[in-house]
Amino acid sequence: MPAPAAIAGEALRKVYGATVAVDAVSFAIAPGSITALLGGNGAGKSTTIGMLMGLITPTAGRAHVLGADMARERYRVLHRMNFESPYVDMPHRLTVRQNLKVFGMLYGVGDIAGRIAALAEGLALGEFLDRPAGKLSAGQKTRVALAKALINEPDVLLLDEPTASLDPDTADWVRSHIERYRDRRAATILLASHNMGEVERLCDRVIMLKAGRIVDDDTPAGLLRRYGRDDLEEVFLDVARGHGERARP
Numbered sequence: 238m239p240a241p242a243a244i245a246g247e248a249l250r251k252v253y254g255a256t257v258a259v260d261a262v263s264f265a266i267a268p269g270s271i272t273a274l275l276g277g278n279g280a281g282k283s284t285t286i287g288m289l290m291g292l293i294t295p296t297a298g299r300a301h302v303l304g305a306d307m308a309r310e311r312y313r314v315l316h317r318m319n320f321e322s323p324y325v326d327m328p329h330r331l332t333v334r335q336n337l338k339v340f341g342m343l344y345g346v347g348d349i350a351g352r353i354a355a356l357a358e359g360l361a362l363g364e365f366l367d368r369p370a371g372k373l374s375a376g377q378k379t380r381v382a383l384a385k386a387l388i389n390e391p392d393v394l395l396l397d398e399p400t401a402s403l404d405p406d407t408a409d410w411v412r413s414h415i416e417r418y419r420d421r422r423a424a425t426i427l428l429a430s431h432n433m434g435e436v437e438r439l440c441d442r443v444i445m446l447k448a449g450r451i452v453d454d455d456t457p458a459g460l461l462r463r464y465g466r467d468d469l470e471e472v473f474l475d476v477a478r479g480h481g482e483r484a485r486p
């Protein structure tokens with residue numbers, strides 16, 4: 238029997254007034270895998286992640302993480318998950334170390350100083366660990382946001398554009414860090430990204446959203462084969478422009 242899904246959506250739907258942000262979205266994500274949510278601007282990625290975190294209440298359907306219904310019993314599992322988004326800011330006047338300490342305390346991390354030291358080394362934060370969070374460059378902020386997301390060594394990690402604002406070299410080693418974290422902890426990772434190279438390199442599976450609905454769901458290699466393309470960027474354009482109908486299973 239396959240292991241129960243670590244993350245699952247069951248007919249998820251979210252409506253804002255006249256806008257259907259997410260519609261009939263269902264998926265089950267295997268423990269220990271890395272899955273990408275792909276889609277153009279406004280496709281429903283952040284809304285889906287928000288429902289999986291229990292921050293957005295679905296209009297209909299259910300979001301499950303580690304077996305908990307996130308709209309009703311998220312407190313059972315919140316300590317085992319975490320998220321990163323470049324759109325969520327930290328208190329500006331606190332230093333990076335103080336911010337990480339606050340998050341460590343919120344998550345009940347045992348040896349907070351040791352955990353911060355390990356993260357600072359792994360994500361090269363040392364140079365600005367004692368600088369106010371408001372004085373960081375965009376790329377430094379992204380690395381601190383990832384450190385915050387890893388502070389409690391989560392089993393489930395939801396990442397919204399984890400390498401936004403990073404230069405190609407830094408983005409590459411941040412991806413390696415994410416990959417090693419998954420391997421070490423057997424963590425389940427769901428990430429929204431606009432970077433197709435990142436998705437091709439990191440992800441076992443790709444869920445493609447368009448106008449709030451799943452329009453394809455496969456491994457990166459499966460998508461390339463079916464669309465007859467050499468890279469995911471071309472597949473993404475096929476899907477976005479509606480040229481992909483024949484490639485779908």
Ligand SMILES: Nc1ncnc2c1ncn2[C@@H]1O[C@H](COP(=O)(O)OP(=O)(O)OP(=O)(O)O)[C@@H](O)[C@H]1O
Pocket residue numbers: 253256257258259276277278279280281282283284285
């Ligand atoms: N709080 C809200 N109130 C009204 N409409 C919303 C709200 N949140 C999202 N939407 C709308 O829902 C749709 C999906 O938005 P969402 O942010 O989930 O897309 P996305 O795929 O994450 O986009 P992007 O790549 O631009 O971040 C969009 O049309 C958006 O304008």
